[in-house]
Amino acid sequence: MKNGISLKELASKLNLAPSTVSRALNDSYEISEATKKKVISMAEHLNYQPNPFARSLRENKSKTIAVIIPERINNFFAQVIDGIESITSEHGYHLLVYSTHEDVEKEKKIVSLLQNGRADAIVMSVSSQTSDISHLKNLYDRGLPILFFDRVCGEIPTTKFITNDYESAFEGTRHLIQQGCKRIAFLMLSKELSITRERYRGYLDALKKEGIEADSNLSICCSHQDEENIQLIKALLQSSDRPDGILASVEKLALSTYHAVKKNNLSIPDDLKVISFSNMSIPNLLNPSLTTITQPAEAIGQECAKILIKKLTKPRQPDLPNEVISLPSQLTIRESTLVR
Amino acid sequence: MKNGISLKELASKLNLAPSTVSRALNDSYEISEATKKKVISMAEHLNYQPNPFARSLRENKSKTIAVIIPERINNFFAQVIDGIESITSEHGYHLLVYSTHEDVEKEKKIVSLLQNGRADAIVMSVSSQTSDISHLKNLYDRGLPILFFDRVCGEIPTTKFITNDYESAFEGTRHLIQQGCKRIAFLMLSKELSITRERYRGYLDALKKEGIEADSNLSICCSHQDEENIQLIKALLQSSDRPDGILASVEKLALSTYHAVKKNNLSIPDDLKVISFSNMSIPNLLNPSLTTITQPAEAIGQECAKILIKKLTKPRQPDLPNEVISLPSQLTIRESTLVR
């Protein structure tokens, strides 16, 4: 009694053939209005729910989209998923959500689980460890629609949604310089990531444009252990030629910076100005409030979903075009970069 | 070519019957080691992946668990899901994740989508609007294993995981009193929620024990609009007999309090001491750092998953017992409640 009644049982209650009932419920033109009415009312009365697996087996689609993110405890990704869900749920799609925890081995496992049709498409942001992309190539080669956002994979010819990382980093760096910073450090998670490459480019070009020579000692590659990062940044801030400005390419590194500064008895923004890519909900409750570059996370999710729904629901749709779509981020200046 | 080869095709390549191949892959005792070897190596060679829907249809289970939460942009729920995933993924289960956005109508829709076997079980935390629970009763009556955490539904006789809400609120309130608070306000999301009822009880009992009379004007029921809440709290703080302490039963209300205090030119903790249930990652970066009651979110998720896996994987397992399991929260005192 776990599952409700089947189409066959419903049909026998109605003294009709299963095929007729199926057609009636699917509003086929071959069925008279009278029997349609009867079938539908009986189906509602008995609370008939079609078995999704029978349907998936027959139609070879799952009505399910897989979302793969590097971490759940991160507002940016949560907002993106909210955006995706807001669109897909309207079209009857379900969301399988996986976290790689920034672990490329987990990413490979997850991806291999999705090779059998369990999901009709994949929306993902790669882990910071991902450099070998054969597992993603495999998926793509199977013809599974795959779509990247934020941390994209350039080698796969499909649609990617990003923000204007280069420009944002450029503007952010310039803002720091305008606030008087001479030695600006760039904090990153991994050199492999598309976002760090773009943001780093923006950072370097801003330095160059403003006539500041880049110091490779100020390009800091961090780990995933917050405690390690705090120590790393603490050491950086204790060196004789410490930076007077920091551009954190991801939020968690800005937070580690705050912790490091606290331990070092320094002051933001007096000793160090900080700007960060961040989608936290309370940048203005930090002490001092944090100047942020905020990505339009929910919009990214929605745009991903829209393009995917179009591809999945309309018949004979071409493959997802190999293009990069950029949505603008927003720079919000707060105390952490202000002279006082 | 979207999906790989089928069992039947694999069988014909091997000159064996599909049934034999199936049994070989499932390590049946009826198949000789020799043919098992052959089958397995060929399956690997051709990268055979069993169709999950055919299997689900046949076995009447989906290897999928649905998780329903009130909101994604919330560390607590993200951590719980991480905990669930850490266990379930080891057993080959997939996670469908849904957010109700605190909307009971959405909750009903989601629940109704899960009546057809798409998920083998449900783990959920109800929305703050949920008072009528007929939709949940329906699910339960269908025999679908359902398990609540944090915001539980007492009327459904199943297993519930909570934290020691009563005791934590009691201790938190007592802490405020010990710090000199005389008029302590209680901020809640909805009177319907199990967690607010328990936490409110703890709050009231602590007041009584310490000989403080409860003032019903200090029991504030907030909404889901942060801006509204800030105004509400701002007004509260402007009244002549304003509170000198606040116990926020959920994190977002503490944050709204911080915002309201900022706008009112008051000071935490001098004018107002604040303590809150919260799983944010940076309570010590707030200004002042926030005294928190932190729930063991990941452990909750793991315990939920463990009990569920046991129920789902072992044959002839009894229904989930009707019991409430409580894990202790942790009170961490920080500046927001300290006299200085």
Place this chain on the structure above:
DNA sequence: GAAATATTCGCAAACGATTTCGTAGTTTAA
């Protein structure tokens, strides 16, 4: 050496939906 027992595998029926094809019965056209 015949009978009993293991061992190993194939046939075919499920699971529950959709869809191709076929066919009564009715209406239209010539």
Place this chain on the structure above:
DNA sequence: TTAAACTACGAAATCGTTTGCGAATATTTC
């Protein structure tokens, strides 16, 4: 009046697995 066309429905195949049952061969037992 008869052929053609249309309407409304049913029978059966199909998707890809798993599994009960039967059967063929090999092995053991008396």
